[in-house]
Amino acid sequence: MNQHSHFFSNKKNLLLILGIAVIAFNLRPAITSVGPVIGSIRTDFGLSNGAAGLITTLPLLSFAILSPIAPRIGQKLGFEGAIVAGLCVLLLGIVLRATGFLSFLFIGTALVGVGIAICNVLLPGLAKLHFPLKVGLITSVYSTLMSVFAALASGITVPLAEGAGLGWNTTLFLWGGLVLLGLAVWVPQLRGKNSEPRPEEVQPLSSSLWKSPIAWQVTLFMGLQSFLFYSSVAWLPEIMQSHGMNIAAAGWMLSLMQFAGLPGNFLAPIIAGKMKDQRAIVIVISIFYTLGVCGLIIGGSTTFLVISIILMGLASGSSISLALTLIGLRSANAKQASKLSGMSQSLGYLLAASGPIVIGLVFDFFHTWTAPLLLFIVILAAMVITGLGAGRNQYAVRELEAGN
Numbered sequence: 001m002n003q004h005s006h007f008f009s010n011k012k013n014l015l016l017i018l019g020i021a022v023i024a025f026n027l028r029p030a031i032t033s034v035g036p037v038i039g040s041i042r043t044d045f046g047l048s049n050g051a052a053g054l055i056t057t058l059p060l061l062s063f064a065i066l067s068p069i070a071p072r073i074g075q076k077l078g079f080e081g082a083i084v085a086g087l088c089v090l091l092l093g094i095v096l097r098a099t100g101f102l103s104f105l106f107i108g109t110a111l112v113g114v115g116i117a118i119c120n121v122l123l124p125g126l127a128k129l130h131f132p133l134k135v136g137l138i139t140s141v142y143s144t145l146m147s148v149f150a151a152l153a154s155g156i157t158v159p160l161a162e163g164a165g166l167g168w169n170t171t172l173f174l175w176g177g178l179v180l181l182g183l184a185v186w187v188p189q190l191r192g193k194n195s196e197p198r199p200e201e202v203q204p205l206s207s208s209l210w211k212s213p214i215a216w217q218v219t220l221f222m223g224l225q226s227f228l229f230y231s232s233v234a235w236l237p238e239i240m241q242s243h244g245m246n247i248a249a250a251g252w253m254l255s256l257m258q259f260a261g262l263p264g265n266f267l268a269p270i271i272a273g274k275m276k277d278q279r280a281i282v283i284v285i286s287i288f289y290t291l292g293v294c295g296l297i298i299g300g301s302t303t304f305l306v307i308s309i310i311l312m313g314l315a316s317g318s319s320i321s322l323a324l325t326l327i328g329l330r331s332a333n334a335k336q337a338s339k340l341s342g343m344s345q346s347l348g349y350l351l352a353a354s355g356p357i358v359i360g361l362v363f364d365f366f367h368t369w370t371a372p373l374l375l376f377i378v379i380l381a382a383m384v385i386t387g388l389g390a391g392r393n394q395y396a397v398r399e400l401e402a403g404n
Contacts, residue, residue, distance in 0.1 A: 030090065038238075044168075057355070058110045059112050084186050090112055129334035136329075151255050218344050223351030224383035228319075234356035257310075257312055266321075268285075282322070286383065289316070293308075293312065322387075330390065
């Protein structure tokens with residue numbers, strides 16, 4: 001406890017954590033605010049469920065494409081310049097998406113993903129560089145803040161759009177305010193003496209990493225847990241409406257799921273950082289997730305459904321923060337963390353990008369939410385297998401070198 005007190009009393013540490021925090025504020029609201037109003041968007045533009053799922057999927061495709069490129073952007077612009085560029089692209093995407101034109105809706109949504117992807121990739125390397133002995137603690141801080149704002153966005157979007165009469169486009173536009181806050185913190189850093197990129201901060205993706213089983217297991221664990229999360233963000237409100245909830249209550253259920261994940265968000269990285277390996281955490285997460293999904297399949301009273309959503313939330317919150325922590329724990333230094341971050345977020349989010357579309361298409365085919373939820377169980381099984389591999393106490397690159 002005294003170590004933590006000394007750590008947080010250090011002014012430089014606090015400034016770095018503040019900078020990381022304002023980035024975390026912006027990593028999810030522009031995406032999670034869409035799910036609760038996706039029905040309104042679909043109705044306004046006459047979209048199918050598959051096309052509506054594409055709105056949630058586009059940012060993930062942007063993540064997949066930009067993640068291996070983001071370290072190169074950091075090399076060119078310096079860390080601070082890359083962050084500012086990412087936030088500017090994010091703001092442009094939010095503005096375009098809110099114009100009410102169908103083409104701008106998709107273009108803006110893609111740009112939202114581009115801006116977030118740049119910041120997404122740089123954070124694990126930044127944590128490993130500046131806080132090599134506190135990776136779990138720093139990851140818990142930014143992943144918890146990320147989830148808090150993701151949950152707030154899910155919960156207050158419908159009250160603003162419907163209750164306050166702002167409409168879905170104006171409501172989505174309001175989340176640009178967080179981006180402006182982020183720019184207010186990071187733009188002054190461009191004048192700082194540390195704006196030049198440091199080799200250990202930003203590294204392009206190494207092709208040799210593709211030969212490492214540990215790297216692939218971290219990547220697949222990231223992708224499969226993201227598949228489940230983003231599919232839930234896109235379709236949980238619709239699933240809850242199928243159980244008889246109104247649109248506002250269904251939106252709050254998505255918010256509840258994310259708020260329920262906060263304890264897992266905060267505790268999983270800290271616990272993971274203190275354990276020899278992380279396989280036990282993977283097993284606990286899988287049990288909670290399975291019970292929650294089975295509860296949604298069975299249905300029943302509102303209380304039963306709420307308990308199921310809380311279990312899913314605990315598992316979901318723990319799995320994303322564990323995935324981010326594993327990037328640092330399976331890396332020997334900041335260079336490797338940057339490379340592994342690029343690989344895991346690129347291929348991981350490419351896998352995740354299929355989630356909302358696949359779930360929407362499965363529902364369109366079967367006209368029931370039971371089939372998509374059964375698919376959740378299959379994805380969960382694959383997530384456990386890859387998680388048990390990624391949880392082993394080995395470095396991805398050292399494992400590779402040992403095999404040569």
